[in-house]
Amino acid sequence: VALPRRGGRARYRLGLLVLTAVTLLTLDFRGFGPLERAQSAARDLLAPVRSGAETVTSPIGDALRGVVDYGDLKDENAKLRAELEEARGQQLAGQAASEELARLKEQLDLPQLGDVERVVARVAAGPAGNFEENVVEIDKGSTSGLREGMPVMTNAGLVGKLVRVDRGRSVVELVTATDFAVGVRIGDEVALARGTGSGTSLRATEGLSRDNPAAVDEPVLTNGGAGSNFPPGVPVGRVSSIDKSSAVPVVDVALEADIQNLDYVTVLLYSPSEEN
């Protein structure tokens, strides 16, 4: 007699748990404000413990990775040295061009990227679990003035945008995420396109014509414009290949920022409604 009663209670409790989960899922899908605020408050509450745990575990993790990835690290080091040499050579020419561009923009009264306030943040963690890709977590949040949608970049170029902002931490969706989209302009002819993440890189499609699909190695920058979360002129990358087989050419963009090895990033405190 005892077993069925126990089984009945277990089924009843399971039913309650499933109902609770379905209710949470429904509220989450509807973007129920109080639930989102409760989630954020819970994460804020856990954040100090998490940071403490990270301080303890990250040296162990780094040591383990150092042992396992020693060969890769050596190769990467050599590659970085070569790139640094090349970058030193280009720096002077780039500086002169930047100064000339700034003077021109000033004369034309165009908004300059340098005018946008910025906050430097450390990349605190990569994605947790196995089903979160193309996101990283940074150690700055709403108390530093960060808001959802703000662009994130490194000195090299665009990295992504903020998709979740708690008090002291935020989540950045990387440009390679499949639901990431940004308006871009390509090359000197200024072909406008819509760049979307492809999982591993960025692809520019809509807006390009077969007659003017841009050329390989041309620079790709954000276009900005009314309502855009991104200011104009943020470097994104260079055209790496063009597929003209379909009606609308598809342009693959090699990103300038090394999003696989992010340590520090810059968040542009840019709000489209204020800037435009």
Added chain:
Amino acid sequence: VLGERAATRARLALVVFVAFLLQVTFFVDVHPLGVAPELALLLAIHAGREGGADRGAVVAFLAGLLYDLELRTPLGLWALTCCLVAYAMGQLTENLHRPTGIVATVTSGLASVGGVVAFAVLAALLGEDGMLDGDLLRIALLVGVVNFALSPLMGRALRWAYRPSGAMRAAV
């Protein structure tokens, strides 16, 4: 008895919290075989086995919910998956067979594969993109292997959490 119950709950809370912290800190950087273990799932399997379908499902639900807080997948999805897995494991243990030793470890690995696939299917049903792509089988199998390796540790932690204290054992 009340004191014993409170002590068990405190031990369970500690195990759940430590597993959560390891998942969102250490195993963000360390990916054995290229995947992260799914500790909430492993905890659910052992909670069902050690605590039974009834109590195990509640512990697993809370472990899944805590994990849900940190992820961008819909809130409640891991909680739902974990409580279903714990309930199934509890039912199997109570009604069919209580595995021990290597059989228990292998069962944990297999249940982890099933749990990962169940999570992905539920997520896909809820409209999440890219959950049922070709990578799912690879991830599920490797998570199964990694969870298999971690299963003895989690089993020990859950047995410690559910064990009656010395005073309680003496009273019984």
